[in-house]
Amino acid sequence: MNERILGVLEFGKIIEKLTGYAETSLGKDAAQRLKPSTELPEVVKLQNETDEAQQVLRLKGHIPFGGIRNIKPHLKRTSIGGVLSATECVDVATTIYGGKELKRFVEEMEEPDMPILRELVDIIHPLPILERTIRNSIDDNGVVMDGASDTLRSIRSRINTLESRLRDKMESYTKQQSEKLSDAIVTIRNERYVLPVKQEYRGSIKGIVHDQSSSGATLFIEPQPVVDINNDLQEARVQEKREVDRILGELSEAIEEDRPILAENVRVLAGLDFIFARAKLGRSMGAAMPAMNNEGRILMKQARHPLISEEEVVPNDIELGTDFTSIIITGPNTGGKTVTLKLVGLCTLMAQAGLQIPAMDGCELAVFDNVYADIGDEQSIEQSLSTFSSHMTNIVDILDKVDDSTLVLFDELGAGTDPQEGAALAMAILDEVVDKDARVIATTHYPELKAYGYNRENVVNASVEFNIETLEPTYRLLIGVPGRSNAFEISRRLGLREDVISAAKERVGVDSESVESMIASLDEARREAEADYERAEEIRREAEEIYSELNSEWKRFEDQKEKLYKKAEEKAKQSVDKAREEAQGIVDELKQMKNSSELKEHEWIEARKMFDEAEPELTKKEKQPKNKQSNETKELQAGDEVKLLTLNQQGVIVEKGRNDEYQVQVGSMKVKAKRKDLEFVKTKKPEREKQIAPVRGKTSHVKPELDLRGERYEDALNRLEKYLDDALLAGYPQVSIIHGKGTGALRQGVQSLAKRHSRISTARSGGMKEGGSGVTVLELK
Structure with missing residues (x-):
């Protein structure tokens, strides 16, 4: 795009607003370089990135970018053999930590579908060993800690001892010869401890003069007895610096080893901050994705x-x-x-x-x-x-x-x-x-x-x-x-005289006047259309209110009907219970007379079962056959399943007798019934179906989901193939494969197998209530 056009349309002011929403210097740099793209695929990708970030802000309200620093200059120095300062090493550690926290934040989100953001955070490598190494050597203030090495601990212990001895010596001077000092304090000149001695007592305190006051009245003298201690202290400090430089050098070398990964992390973190800055700008404007x-x-x-x-x-x-x-x-x-x-x-x-x-x-x-x-x-x-x-x-x-x-x-x-x-x-x-x-x-x-x-x-x-x-x-x-x-x-409303306005109108050309008349007509038509629209909108609102009222009334009617059904069912159940008690009494009496009867024990049990199952189900509205006449006249054959209407039981036709009478096997009993008392259910199953049925029943114990978490890749896929065979035999239309999130390798393996399996129609990631991206749902055919 032409830079002049960007200026004319004030695109730079948008960039200023965008930069203000970036949380890191990396994101701000990316925002300041933003220019419109002229490639449709790239623009669509940018818009999708912004929309995914908008989803995160809508659900969580924020995203953590704390601790992330621009460590590009640090990495450039290590690439040419430079040694980083303690503060620069801490910047690297905090950036690693910030990237790890942001990665965890995005990975733990299950609600929205965010393929672009998830792909970006997958690139981030936490580098825990490097982070821990830096943290164990340098504190948050950028100071190399005593525990960074045994040598450094020993040197600093010696420094503390020498400083303590030095303070004791110097304090003895401030107490015993305070009258010779311009001020009873110990100060430092040229990195050595000295005393502020009055000029007239120069000969009383032997030592090395390091400085004097501007007036010359005070000399800063290092007493001779502490010279050796000061020398030892300076030597220890040199050793301390040398050891600190060595530690920083080792840390810089460790950072250099991971420099490619760190550079990639920085690139991704800068991109993520830039994406979320765009989303925050859109949220502040109440904007929408075009x-x-x-x-x-x-x-x-x-x-x-x-x-x-x-x-x-x-x-x-x-x-x-x-x-x-x-x-x-x-x-x-x-x-x-x-x-x-x-x-x-x-x-x-x-x-x-x-x-x-x-x-x-x-x-x-x-x-x-x-x-x-x-x-x-x-x-x-x-x-x-x-x-x-x-x-x-x-x-x-x-x-x-x-x-x-x-x-x-x-x-x-x-x-x-x-x-x-x-x-x-x-x-x-x-x-x-x-x-x-x-x-x-x-x-x-x-x-x-x-x-x-x-x-x-x-x-x-x-x-x-x-x-x-x-x-x-x-x-x-x-x-x-x-x-x-x-x-x-x-002009008329501002007070111009009507005769002046009339004279002006006479000077207006016919064409101009006709155009103005046409415009006035169009304006009037527009106003009428707007009024019609408002009336139509009012009617629509009234219709919605009426619909809502009718819907509420219908719901109340359905609720009342359900209550009446339940009440009728309870009343019928009481009647059936009473009838069952009376029938049981009759059965008990007959049972006492069975010695003279040919009935067997199992027949009595079957008869009692028929009584128990005779309770009507009033809440289940049985669908009547579409053509009752055809059901009554249908020719029944041996093996057909039928319903014996007089007993409300199902049975199987054994044979057809005379006078439109059939013998029906009901449980262990054989009953004779007229055709009008029989209702056709279904024809006897073909021989092939009878062979398949036991297999289906055998595999019905297969669960509709398979958990592969923790399995090795090859074992998991072998187990999945066997499970799909069982699920297909069990007749499941859909199964869920639980593979977890992890690195995504197992998820890709499951989806690859699904693509090449002839009995799988579709494979999709689980929804919000199905386990999210940790589950793949397979549609079987």
Whole structure:
């Protein structure tokens, strides 16, 4: 994109806002380098990244970026053999920790589907050994700790001992010879402990003079008895520094060994911070993700200018590229025409940069190769060009480059010269651009261009609304309605005499007057349409209320019906229980008489079972056969399953007797029944089905899910293949394979096997209540 266009449309201000939402210097650098892309696949990927980050913010409200530093310069130094400072080593450790925490945060989220973010965090390697090594050697303040090495601990112990001896010696001077000191303190000069001795006592305290006060009245003397201790202390400190440098050198070498991984981690962390900065910017604007196309189609509902506060901005609906490719906007000054131009241009640039736009969901924007704009007074003083000449220079450049993948924005086209010539020139320029199938939005004051919008194919008029009553613009964009000049109405309301207004109207040409009349008619039609819409909306709301009331009444009816069913069932159950008790008494009496009967014990048991199963199921509404007549006249054969209506039991036809009578096997008893008392259920199963049935029953113990977590890759896949055979025999339509998240290798193995298995129709990741990405659901066929 042309840098001048980015400046004209104020894209830089969007970048400033975006940079403010980045939490790391890495993310801020990426935000400052952001430019719109002209490749549709790349723009779609950027938009998907932003949308996934928006999902995380919606669910969690934040994402942790604490501790992450820009360690690129540190890694560059280690690559050329440099040694990092303790603070720089800590920066590396905190960055490793920050990356580990961010990776854990994303991996633990199960609700949204976030393939892009999950793929990015998979790249992050925590490097726990390097982090622990640095943490064990350097504290959070960047100080190498005593425990970094045994040598360092020993050296620092010796330093502490020497300092203690030195303080004791020096304090004896401050106590015993305080009158010879200008101040009873111990101070340091040239990294050695000294005493502030008065000039007149120079000979009383033997030692080395390291400094004197500006007045010369005080000498800073290192007493002779502590010189050796000071020397030993200096030597120990040199040893300490040497040991610290050695430790830092080893840590730098360890960092260098992992430099490729660290560099990749930094790249991913910078990208993630940049992605979430885009999402935070969108959230602050109440923005939505636009669908992108390369067909020049723009559709925005309730779009707002990104740089105008939500309290001041007026949302507008904008459509371009479907029924028409060009919009001519007319209307008064300060009415919002230029704001509309910048809104469309800036939202286009934002969308092509992967940013969401401030509009309602369902918006759509196009990816253009170029966006050109001629907006505002760009007069060049250096070139001594007039306003008109400056605009024409810009327009000439645009006409040389415009094509069908271009968005062109003209503000006050043809202004700055003779009105008649300017209008003609504006129409010629529009002809040139429209003929090249570019997408065009132009603003103008010329009435001739209002008629141009009606006479030209693919061009539509629009206007910004003006309230005659308040003499103020409403900033509403009205597509399909050209703007009226309103000069006479405004003048009348401001007090201009009617005779002056009448004289002015007489001077207006017939064509101009007819155009204004047409516009007035269209405006009136628009107002009537809006009123009709409001009435229709009111009727719709009333219909929804009526529907809601009817729905509630129907629910109450269903609840009441269910209660009545239950009450009837309880009453029937009481009757059946009473009948069962009476029947049991009869059975008991018959049982006492069985010695003289031929009935056997198992027949008595079967009879009692039939009594127990005779209870009606009132809540189950049995479906009646569609053709009762055909069921009664159907010829029954041996082996057919039937229902004996008199006993409410199922049985199997044994044979057909005389006079339309059948012998039916019911349990262990054989009963004779008339055809009218039998209801056909199903035909005897073929021999092949009888052979298969036991196999299906045998495998019915197979569970509808298989847990492979903790298994080796090859063992898991072998086990999965056997399980699929059992599940298919069991007749399951769907099974769940639990493989966990982990590295993703087992998940990929399961999905690869699913693709090549002939009896698996689809394989998908589990939903929110199915285990998320740790489960693969297989549809069997």
